[in-house]
Amino acid sequence: xxxxxxxxRTAGERETRLTPQTATIANVPLIRHPTSQAPTVEASxxxxxxxxxxxxxxLTPDQLTQIDELTRVRxxxxxxxxxxxxxxxxxxxxxxxxxxxxxxxxxxxxxYGKVTGLHLPAELLGLDAxxxxxxxxxxxxxxxxxxxxxxxxxxxxxxxxxxELQAHVLCILSGxxxxxxxxxxxxxxxxxxxxxxxxxxxxxxxxxxxxxxxxRFSVRMRRDDIASYLGIxxxxxxxxxxxxxxxxxxxxxxxxxxxxxxxxxxxxxxx
Amino acid sequence: xxxxxxxxRTAGERETRLTPQTATIANVPLIRHPTSQAPTVEASxxxxxxxxxxxxxxLTPDQLTQIDELTRVRxxxxxxxxxxxxxxxxxxxxxxxxxxxxxxxxxxxxxYGKVTGLHLPAELLGLDAxxxxxxxxxxxxxxxxxxxxxxxxxxxxxxxxxxELQAHVLCILSGxxxxxxxxxxxxxxxxxxxxxxxxxxxxxxxxxxxxxxxxRFSVRMRRDDIASYLGIxxxxxxxxxxxxxxxxxxxxxxxxxxxxxxxxxxxxxxx
DNA sequence: CGCACAGTTGACTAACATCAACGGGTGTGG
DNA sequence: CCACACCCGTTGATGTTAGTCAACTGTGCG
Numbered sequence: 001x002x003x004x005x006x007x008x009r010t011a012g013e014r015e016t017r018l019t020p021q022t023a024t025i026a027n028v029p030l031i032r033h034p035t036s037q038a039p040t041v042e043a044s045x046x047x048x049x050x051x052x053x054x055x056x057x058x059l060t061p062d063q064l065t066q067i068d069e070l071t072r073v074r075x076x077x078x079x080x081x082x083x084x085x086x087x088x089x090x091x092x093x094x095x096x097x098x099x100x101x102x103x104x105x106x107x108x109x110x111x112y113g114k115v116t117g118l119h120l121p122a123e124l125l126g127l128d129a130x131x132x133x134x135x136x137x138x139x140x141x142x143x144x145x146x147x148x149x150x151x152x153x154x155x156x157x158x159x160x161x162x163x164e165l166q167a168h169v170l171c172i173l174s175g176x177x178x179x180x181x182x183x184x185x186x187x188x189x190x191x192x193x194x195x196x197x198x199x200x201x202x203x204x205x206x207x208x209x210x211x212x213x214x215x216r217f218s219v220r221m222r223r224d225d226i227a228s229y230l231g232i233x234x235x236x237x238x239x240x241x242x243x244x245x246x247x248x249x250x251x252x253x254x255x256x257x258x259x260x261x262x263x264x265x266x267x268x269x270x271x
Numbered sequence: 272x273x274x275x276x277x278x279x280r281t282a283g284e285r286e287t288r289l290t291p292q293t294a295t296i297a298n299v300p301l302i303r304h305p306t307s308q309a310p311t312v313e314a315s316x317x318x319x320x321x322x323x324x325x326x327x328x329x330l331t332p333d334q335l336t337q338i339d340e341l342t343r344v345r346x347x348x349x350x351x352x353x354x355x356x357x358x359x360x361x362x363x364x365x366x367x368x369x370x371x372x373x374x375x376x377x378x379x380x381x382x383y384g385k386v387t388g389l390h391l392p393a394e395l396l397g398l399d400a401x402x403x404x405x406x407x408x409x410x411x412x413x414x415x416x417x418x419x420x421x422x423x424x425x426x427x428x429x430x431x432x433x434x435e436l437q438a439h440v441l442c443i444l445s446g447x448x449x450x451x452x453x454x455x456x457x458x459x460x461x462x463x464x465x466x467x468x469x470x471x472x473x474x475x476x477x478x479x480x481x482x483x484x485x486x487r488f489s490v491r492m493r494r495d496d497i498a499s500y501l502g503i504x505x506x507x508x509x510x511x512x513x514x515x516x517x518x519x520x521x522x523x524x525x526x527x528x529x530x531x532x533x534x535x536x537x538x539x540x541x542x
Numbered sequence: 543c544g545c546a547c548a549g550t551t552g553a554c555t556a557a558c559a560t561c562a563a564c565g566g567g568t569g570t571g572g
Numbered sequence: 573c574c575a576c577a578c579c580c581g582t583t584g585a586t587g588t589t590a591g592t593c594a595a596c597t598g599t600g601c602g
Contacts, residue, residue, distance in 0.1 A: 021587085129445070131442050160434055232459075493579095504558075505582095507558060
């Protein structure tokens with residue numbers, strides 16, 4: 001479903017420099033459009049390079065123009081900025097247009113919040129808040145990013161009119177259950193090595209479905225975020241990455257990862 | 272949202288006796304209605320004692336009658352029977368009317384499939400298959416159970432006409448993401464004890480929202496299922512239950528559990 | 543140049559898995 | 573009705589994995 005090629009980019013292109021001060025600003029003003037005029041064609045779903053893998057996937061050109069109404073508002077976030085915070089009222093979903101985000105669960109008993117998700121372009125953020133109307137976690141930009149704001153009330157109205165859109169949104173929600181449920185539940189039973197390998201393979205697959213190369217990508221999260229995400233410690237993560245590299249399965253320095261032996265990794269992951 | 276009281280039953284009522292032979296029959300014939308006549312009023316959503324917590328939650332009486340069309344078909348399953356199997360084509364969702372189910376992920380490399388979910392009355396089974404159109408796991412009845420078959424195509428059609436129904440289904444899907452994502456992701460980081468305690472607390476809460484007492488309930492899964500579900504071993508599960516009992520937090524023999532010290536458990540669970 | 547911090551490596555320890563044995567309930571067959 | 577067998581649950585002894593604590597390296601930034 002998400003496997004169509006749509007646009008090629010090199011994985012680690014332009015990395016915007018930002019001082020830490022700038023990066024940790026909590027709230028970035030809503031940006032309607034750089035030129036402050038009505039949204040241009042460029043700003044619409046129908047012309048977006050992600051349209052074949054994102055929300056409007058599978059719609060006809062005619063239907064696409066209807067969906068353009070939904071996404072008139074974009075929001076840019078610098079690295080470290082928060083898209084929403086735990087406790088915020090739910091009003092919109094966010095389609096990631098560029099960049100990436102981590103979701104961080106509520107901090108429990110002093111310890112830092114657990115990283116509960118890594119989100120790439122074309123994915124929808126905020127789905128979990130539909131039921132409670134309150135965001136359950138923080139969503140933080142891992143790099144300079146841009147999202148399309150999708151007002152939920154408008155979306156549901158449009159869904160009633162466009163069965164294809166309704167079907168697709170249900171599909172996305174269902175897919176999230178599969179991913180979270182499947183991958184994560186298995187986390188409970190997997191060894192630390194399987195978790196790390198599974199993480200890399202999952203990332204590889206997701207990059208591929210976006211049209212990137214699946215063998216060479218950039219993990220934007222820091223080691224401690226990865227560790228938290230996988231439910232292990234930084235040290236273990238590190239040791240495993242070193243071991244994988246020593247065994248010639250991957251090449252990893254800092255945030256860049258290259259997969260050298262895909263089948264070897266699959267073997268390790270337990271499939 | 273799901274917290275309304277609707278019907279009281281004692282937790283461990285009638286336990287139907289079945290020989291193992293009967294219990295392990297793989298497929299139970301579709302049962303339209305015991306009397307083989309057109310569905311009676313009794314067989315409709317609008318009269319179902321679960322209507323306030325199940326699929327039709329929040330609908331007006333008028334809308335309820337429309338939904339009755341969806342659930343004309345019921346299916347009874349004896350303990351051990353499978354509602355669907357991994358690989359089956361997705362056509363319907365199943366609303367659990369009575370009993371309970373476990374979902375079992377695909378077996379990997381010889382080992383038995385991991386238990387990935389425990390499903391109680393009023394919950395919808397099969398949601399994950401919406402995206403792939405193929406069921407990803409087996410669903411097996413933990414006791415004699417009955418489900419309402421909800422044909423998915425019909426459901427989506429009706430959703431387009433009834434915004435309230437659409438909203439509720441989206442809510443259910445979103446809630447599943449929260450539950451799976453939240454609870455399960457944390458599994459990765461939790462100690463074995465926290466997992467067991469969290470499991471008991473979650474079960475307690477779910478029983479409560481069905482109108483049962485939250486302090487005394489019956490866990491239908493066997494120890495090895497619980498262990499698999501939590502990603503630990505039978506022995507560890509057992510040891511922890513023993514310890515919890517020794518410390519006066521619970522009373523547990525076989526499948527029946529009584530919570531003696533709720534706050535003590537909450538304390539242990541890490542909240 | 544030095545500070546701060548992310549990342550890496552090593553030594554030790556705690557938690558949990560594994561292996562093995564046993565008890566007790568339940569269903570089966572005599 | 574009783575005895576046996578099987579399965580589930582429980583407990584103990586030992587081994588392995590990954591967490592903890594600590595030190596050190598490399599990198600980016602003022």
